[in-house]
Amino acid sequence: MPTERAADLLRRMLRIRRLEEKLVHLAEDKTLIRAHYHLYVGQEAAGVGACSALRREDLVFTTHRNHGHVVAKGGDPFRVIAEVIGRRDGYLGGRGGTFHVAAPEIGIPHTSAIVGGSLPIAAGTAWAAKLARAGRVTVVFFGDGVMEEGVFYETLNIAQLWRLPILFYMENNSVTPEERPGRGSPTSSHAAKALSEVPRAFGIDTTVLDGTRVDGVAEAIGALVARMRRGEGPFFVESRTTRWPGNYGSFPRLPGGDTDIDWAWDRERPVEEVRSWHAESDPILLWTRECERSGALSRDAIRTIDREVREEIEKAAAAALASPPPDPASALEHTYA
Amino acid sequence: MPERVISFAQAIAEAVEGIMEEDPRFQLMGARFTGHTKSARVMDPIIERYADRISWPPISEIAYCGVAIGAAISGVRSIVEMSTATFSYEAIPQIVNEAAIVHANSNGRISAPVVFHVLYGIRGAGAAQHSGSPQGWYWSAPGLQVAMPATPADMKGLLRYAALRSKGPTVLLDHQRLMEGFGPVPEGPFEIPFGQASVEREGDDVTILGTSIQVQRALEAADILYRDHGLAAEVLDLRTLQPLDHATIARSVKKTGRVVVTDESPEDAGVATVLAGIVASEMFDSLRAPVKRVGVLPTPVPYAKGMEDFVTPRVDRIVAAALEVAKR
Numbered sequence: 001m002p003t004e005r006a007a008d009l010l011r012r013m014l015r016i017r018r019l020e021e022k023l024v025h026l027a028e029d030k031t032l033i034r035a036h037y038h039l040y041v042g043q044e045a046a047g048v049g050a051c052s053a054l055r056r057e058d059l060v061f062t063t064h065r066n067h068g069h070v071v072a073k074g075g076d077p078f079r080v081i082a083e084v085i086g087r088r089d090g091y092l093g094g095r096g097g098t099f100h101v102a103a104p105e106i107g108i109p110h111t112s113a114i115v116g117g118s119l120p121i122a123a124g125t126a127w128a129a130k131l132a133r134a135g136r137v138t139v140v141f142f143g144d145g146v147m148e149e150g151v152f153y154e155t156l157n158i159a160q161l162w163r164l165p166i167l168f169y170m171e172n173n174s175v176t177p178e179e180r181p182g183r184g185s186p187t188s189s190h191a192a193k194a195l196s197e198v199p200r201a202f203g204i205d206t207t208v209l210d211g212t213r214v215d216g217v218a219e220a221i222g223a224l225v226a227r228m229r230r231g232e233g234p235f236f237v238e239s240r241t242t243r244w245p246g247n248y249g250s251f252p253r254l255p256g257g258d259t260d261i262d263w264a265w266d267r268e269r270p271v272e273e274v275r276s277w278h279a280e281s282d283p284i285l286l287w288t289r290e291c292e293r294s295g296a297l298s299r300d301a302i303r304t305i306d307r308e309v310r311e312e313i314e315k316a317a318a319a320a321l322a323s324p325p326p327d328p329a330s331a332l333e334h335t336y337a
Numbered sequence: 338m339p340e341r342v343i344s345f346a347q348a349i350a351e352a353v354e355g356i357m358e359e360d361p362r363f364q365l366m367g368a369r370f371t372g373h374t375k376s377a378r379v380m381d382p383i384i385e386r387y388a389d390r391i392s393w394p395p396i397s398e399i400a401y402c403g404v405a406i407g408a409a410i411s412g413v414r415s416i417v418e419m420s421t422a423t424f425s426y427e428a429i430p431q432i433v434n435e436a437a438i439v440h441a442n443s444n445g446r447i448s449a450p451v452v453f454h455v456l457y458g459i460r461g462a463g464a465a466q467h468s469g470s471p472q473g474w475y476w477s478a479p480g481l482q483v484a485m486p487a488t489p490a491d492m493k494g495l496l497r498y499a500a501l502r503s504k505g506p507t508v509l510l511d512h513q514r515l516m517e518g519f520g521p522v523p524e525g526p527f528e529i530p531f532g533q534a535s536v537e538r539e540g541d542d543v544t545i546l547g548t549s550i551q552v553q554r555a556l557e558a559a560d561i562l563y564r565d566h567g568l569a570a571e572v573l574d575l576r577t578l579q580p581l582d583h584a585t586i587a588r589s590v591k592k593t594g595r596v597v598v599t600d601e602s603p604e605d606a607g608v609a610t611v612l613a614g615i616v617a618s619e620m621f622d623s624l625r626a627p628v629k630r631v632g633v634l635p636t637p638v639p640y641a642k643g644m645e646d647f648v649t650p651r652v653d654r655i656v657a658a659a660l661e662v663a664k665r
Contacts, residue, residue, distance in 0.1 A: 119400075121404075128413040336579075
């Protein structure tokens, strides 16, 4: 992979990681992040890899776990942080908060925080694109929990009946490292032995991916997107990642502190709680190691990228904190279109 | 020139045809607007003519409502013809928790102009699950517009406005028992903007505020009140609950000082009670009697005809309510 491309993928993933680490720090002040919130740590390769195959006009739908997808699609970290802390410069002027971060100008029109809420809406945008022969595609990201909802089955059925240009990107984020390449679906909440068998029963072309490998995700999704632009679809992807230890419970923690990029080659240094996760399952450190191994990026180049991203996020956070809260009385605006 | 008179069902067909003609991208999701009535075939020519812009989705209310919302966000408007109103309960998450909120939640940057068309109310033998009246639920969801046409002209003008001009989502509730009713309807396209109540009959003694079929029942009641009791009732057709035309209501209440509100949804926690509350809190100084409500008696709608009639907000119940407020 060319150096520039390798660096770009690394930079995009780090932008998400550093932004979300910053959010955990900001959340220590309960007036900034006023309720529970959901992080994308450990899944960055999925969002970045998939979105690297998209154009600006392509649409993305996400979930309550949306920060990573918005940044991956090209969202401005300043406006994401400002939204999460409820400020005027947030993408939604502080109306949405962490649950609803969306950015219509970069192709994320509306973020539902209801499990499965975005699926049919995403299908509707794909339907509109097909009617207009726009060549535009829609990617809808969602968690494995959505497959417990009825709306999932109804939407898959319509998408397949109407051959919509949509990619259902299911992020199964609780797979053990050993099982990531496999097909089993270790969930106590679903009767299917392998979740990927479900879309296959609808006749939908389905791919199971290791969602911690950004290059693999980018390549696979690039191929599917190209097919959708030629009029094929829908497609289904199960992207398998391993849960980050900080993500158990509603309030994320940073058990080992901020990720140190040097842990990529200094694997014993993280505290025990996160040591094996960073070594085996952290998509950013896996990619860092791969870039160094392949010669795409030197350690110095990697450290420089990381430093630049950290500075960028610090600036974004400072600007977000300086953004004023919205005028309380403006709450009543925009109720009716 | 004599006014042209057509049926409610024909007015729907004219409205839909005009909409499809005006906006070449407009889509219909289902197109049997008139239910199991004698007018069931009225849509046939339109269904044939616009076949390529009509989808017949599977029995998947939550999904196809969401698809219509997504299409609207992408600039493709549609009417979702859901048939019986209770079927829309399957899609409440999309209608109430997505379509209604997208505009505010995006800080005014996007919106979902979809028309959800349902046949609500006591149609006759619908029993508990095919006689539902969800107008109050939808009215209580900020972001949704709620339209309830009472006349063929209302139908044609409100549907066209909702489909082509409105920037936000609308739940349009039709009553199956109105379908074969006739009324004067202008030829050619016209729109009735939301939030404009219509005074269907003038009178000085009592105001009857009604929606949809209750306007027709109120007009019958007004005839009886005049003929048998010498009372002149003023009948208002509210046309839309959201937005609600407070000014026209206040003008009438100021004149009569006596108010009956009637809507075919459960009386206690339904539209009639909300309207009574608005009249009482905003127009108290004009009132000379307590506001009376006439709605569906609060029980799941039963099948047997006598029981069904008993819970229906019938003409005689409106007459009784008007006499009660008039004697104060």
